[in-house]
Amino acid sequence: MYQYSTIQALSNGFYDGQLTVGEMKTKGNLGLGTFNGLDGEMIVLDGSVYKVTVDGKVHHVPNGEQTPFVNIVDFNGAVAQGKAIQNFSDLEILLQEIIVSKNLVAAFRIDGSFDYIKVRSVAKQERPYPKLMEALQTQKVFEYSDLEGTVLGFWQPEMMSSINLSGFHFHFISSDRSKGGHLLDCTIQSPQIKVEQFHKIELELPTSEEFKQMPLSVTKQSVYDPKFGQ
Ligand SMILES: [Zn+2]
Numbered sequence: 001m002y003q004y005s006t007i008q009a010l011s012n013g014f015y016d017g018q019l020t021v022g023e024m025k026t027k028g029n030l031g032l033g034t035f036n037g038l039d040g041e042m043i044v045l046d047g048s049v050y051k052v053t054v055d056g057k058v059h060h061v062p063n064g065e066q067t068p069f070v071n072i073v074d075f076n077g078a079v080a081q082g083k084a085i086q087n088f089s090d091l092e093i094l095l096q097e098i099i100v101s102k103n104l105v106a107a108f109r110i111d112g113s114f115d116y117i118k119v120r121s122v123a124k125q126e127r128p129y130p131k132l133m134e135a136l137q138t139q140k141v142f143e144y145s146d147l148e149g150t151v152l153g154f155w156q157p158e159m160m161s162s163i164n165l166s167g168f169h170f171h172f173i174s175s176d177r178s179k180g181g182h183l184l185d186c187t188i189q190s191p192q193i194k195v196e197q198f199h200k201i202e203l204e205l206p207t208s209e210e211f212k213q214m215p216l217s218v219t220k221q222s223v224y225d226p227k228f229g230q
Helices: 007-011 021-025 088-098 132-138 158-162 209-213
Strands: 002-004 030-034 041-045 048-052 058-060 069-073 078-080 105-121 140-156 167-174 180-188 192-198 202-204
Touching (some): 030 167, 041 105, 041 140, 041 167, 048 180, 088 180, 088 192, 105 167
Parallel strands (some): 002 202
Antiparallel strands (some): 002 069, 030 041, 030 069, 105 140, 105 192, 167 180
């Protein structure tokens, strides 16, 4: 898994990275993150990069655009046994059963027809940047029913909690590439699940003065909660 910057930096308002989408694409074909200025939710699927803006719309992203945070893998997941998922906690329980070890990173891809899906996107921020939990007050939540699409994301082991969120983090994009966002809830009867675990992590830290000078001794309470708005 390749990671650019840390969730703790993002939580602290580090929203302008130096990594371009073009460079990022050389690191894998499945991933999630955001864009400079906290401009929406990033989805990387089958090597294509999509942005879900705060209006819920999906956009293709040019290679020159930059990101302050991303997790991306070269995904070649194996099929896992799926079963009906009624809500987010069902999803977490099922995927915890599927993974071989909670001490490795896991990447997931879940395709199917979702009875219900709840996602959010964030609004592009202006300087001086607020911290992430404050910026998320402007998030917009979207709920859809009977929507074909893909949930993708990660399990991060507890040991990752100083550079990432530990636990699950998912984004969603519809099959017609018109809807998507950061996943808050879902219901699906027949999910097609693929999983792959990773034991190598490449962490690239930003080189800007802003990052170098940023206080990063954040407490757990000040780190962003991926379930905010759930
Ligand atoms: Zn997210």
